[in-house]
Structures are given as C-alpha cells and as structure tokens.
Amino acid sequence: AQSVTQLDSHVSVSEGTPVLLRCNYSSSYSPSLFWYVQHPNKGLQLLLKYTSAATLVKGINGFEAEFKKSETSFHLTKPSAHMSDAAEYFCVVSDGSGGYQKVTFGTGTKLQVIP
Amino acid sequence: DSGVTQTPKHLITATGQRVTLRCSPRSGDLSVYWYQQSLDQGLQFLIQYYNGEERAKGNILERFSAQQFPDLHSELNLSSLELGDSALYFCASSRIGGGSTEAFFGQGTRLTVV
Numbered sequence: 001a002q003s004v005t006q007l008d009s010h011v012s013v014s015e016g017t018p019v020l021l022r023c024n025y026s027s028s029y030s031p032s033l034f035w036y037v038q039h040p041n042k043g044l045q046l047l048l049k050y051t052s053a054a055t056l057v058k059g060i061n062g063f064e065a066e067f068k069k070s071e072t073s074f075h076l077t078k079p080s081a082h083m084s085d086a087a088e089y090f091c092v093v094s095d096g097s098g099g100y101q102k103v104t105f106g107t108g109t110k111l112q113v114i115p
Numbered sequence: 116d117s118g119v120t121q122t123p124k125h126l127i128t129a130t131g132q133r134v135t136l137r138c139s140p141r142s143g144d145l146s147v148y149w150y151q152q153s154l155d156q157g158l159q160f161l162i163q164y165y166n167g168e169e170r171a172k173g174n175i176l177e178r179f180s181a182q183q184f185p186d187l188h189s190e191l192n193l194s195s196l197e198l199g200d201s202a203l204y205f206c207a208s209s210r211i212g213g214g215s216t217e218a219f220f221g222q223g224t225r226l227t228v229v
Contacts, residue, residue, distance in 0.1 A: 034217060043117060043205060043220040090158060094216075102171060103148070103218075105158040 002027050004093050006106035014114045019063075019078040021109045023091035026072060033074045034092040035065055038108075044090065050074060061085070086113045118142065119221035121206050127227045133194040136224045140187055140208030146170070147189040148209075148218055149181055153202035164189055165211075196228045 007022040025033060032051045036044040048059025055067045061084075065076045074091060091106040118141035128134055140147050149161040151174075160173035164183035175181075178196075183189045193200060203225050207218035 032216075036220075043119075043222045044207075045117070046217050046219070049217050103160050103163075103173075105150075105160065107157045 002031070002093055002095065002102055002104050004091050004104050004106040006089075006091050006109050008109050009107065010110045010112065012112040012114060013081045015083055016080050019076070019081045019085065019111065021076040021089050021091075021111065023074045023076065023106060024072055025074060025091070025093045027093055027095050029095040031093045031095045033065075033067060034094065035059065035063070035074075035076050036090045036092060037087050038090065039087045047076070047089075081111075081113045083113050083115060086111055117219040117221065119206060119208050119219050121204075121221035121224050123224060124222065125225045125227075127229060128196060130196055130198060130228055132196050132228075133192065134196065134226065136191040136193070136204055136206075136226075138189045138191070138206030138208075138221060140189070140206075141219055144208035144210055144219075145187065146209045146211060146216070146218075147183055147187070148207040149175075149189070149191050150205040150207065151202045152205060152223070153199075156202075158205075161191070193226070198228050201226055201228045 003026045005024045034049045035047040038044045048057045050057045050067045058064045063078045088108045088110050094103045120139040122137045145166045148163045152158045161175040163171040181191045203223045205223045207220045209216040209218045
C-alpha cells in the first residue's frame with residue numbers, strides 16, 4: 001500500500017528562522033519521493049526529489065530533505081525562511097517502473113512566513 | 116514556465132453539461148497525468164497515459180474519461196457535471212513515466228460548475 005502523511009496542515013515561521021515541514025510515507029516498493037511547491041494561483045513546481053541515491057537531497061531555493069528509511073520520513077527543511085517561501089508544499093510518493101507509476105500526494109502544508 | 120500548456124484556464128458551465136480540458140505536454144515527454152485539486156479532497160491523481168496508452172488509474176469517476184493522441188497531447192472529458200466537480204484540474208508530463216520520474220505541471224484549468 002502507498003500513502004503519504006503530512007503531519008502539519010499549517011506551519012507559521014518568522015522570516016529568517018528555520019523551516020521544517022514533516023512528511024511520512026509508506027510504500028510496498030522502493031519509492032521515489034518528491035516535494036512540490038504551489039504558490040497561490042499557480043501550478044506545482046518541483047522543489048527536489050529522492051530516487052535512492054544520496055539520502056540528503058538538495059533542491060531549489062535553499063530547500064533540502066533527508067530520506068530516513070528507518071523512520072519512513074522525508075522532511076523538508078530550510079535554514080532561513082524568506083517571505084517568498086509562503087506557499088503550499090506537497091510531499092509525494094511514487095513507485096513503479098516501465099512506464100507504470102502509482103503516485104500519491106500528501107494533503108499539503110501551508111507555510112506562512114511572518115515578517 | 117514548466118512547458119506544459121493547459122487550455123482553457125477557466126471554465127464555467129452548468130450542471131449536467133460536458134466539457135473537455137486540453138493538455139499539451141513538454142516537448143519530448145511521453146507521459147501525461149491528470150490531477151484534480153479541490154478544497155475538500157486535496158490533490159487527487161486521476162489517470163496517467165504513456166505514449167498513447169492508459170498506464171495507471173487513480174480516483175477517476177466513470178463520468179470522466181481521458182485520452183492521449185498520437186501527437187501526445189491529452190484531453191480530459193468530464194460529463195454529466197455536478198457541483199462537486201468544481202475544482203482545479205492539473206495536467207503534468209514527464210519524460211518516461213517510471214516511479215523515479217518527476218512530473219512538470221501546467222497552470223491548471225479552473226472548472227466551476229453552477
């Protein structure tokens with residue numbers, strides 16, 4: 001079975017402070033994991049992805065995520081929040097091969113950045 | 116700009132009607148995915164096509180259907196529309212479509228059923 005749980009529906013941080021968005025997953029196979037960001041009235045943009053290479057993945061805009069198999073987690077972090085980071089973030093699990101793919105999105109975490 | 120084009124951007128229609136949403140994938144991408152994003156259900160995977168063939172099915176209603184044409188563009192057909200079908204419909208594309216392949220999303224079509 002495949003599932004994704006984003007543990008917080010809303011996160012509020014002050015500008016310049018660290019960001020932590022939590023994601024736990026389950027998959028019957030060796031999954032790929034992604035974080036996407038959606039700014040208001042925009043499509044989804046890929047932040048980073050994990051595909052069984054390095055467990056610490058660096059993405060765009062200073063974000064990174066660490067894959068922890070023992071904890072089935074893939075939390076997204078950023079050392080210092082910027083106002084432009086205010087958006088909704090989705091954790092995604094994907095498995096499959098040969099053109100077949102099962103994809104599950106988390107319910108999203110809305111990040112508010114306070115000036 | 117992700118390179119994925121969706122038309123129209125906005126659509127308002129009445130209950131019981133039928134609409135077609137169109138998606139042009141990035142150049143060279145063989146796989147197309149359709150997603151529905153609504154306030155109460157979040158982002159739901161509907162269906163995936165790969166090089167013209169259906170490859171994976173998610174929470175797609177029987178009233179909905181999709182296809183991918185030889186030029187790789189895709190259409191999502193929604194019929195007998197209900198108020199609850201009001202949502203943002205996203206199309207995404209990827210090179211191949213395996214589990215490790217990231218998808219690039221279009222800006223979405225906002226469907227309002229009145």
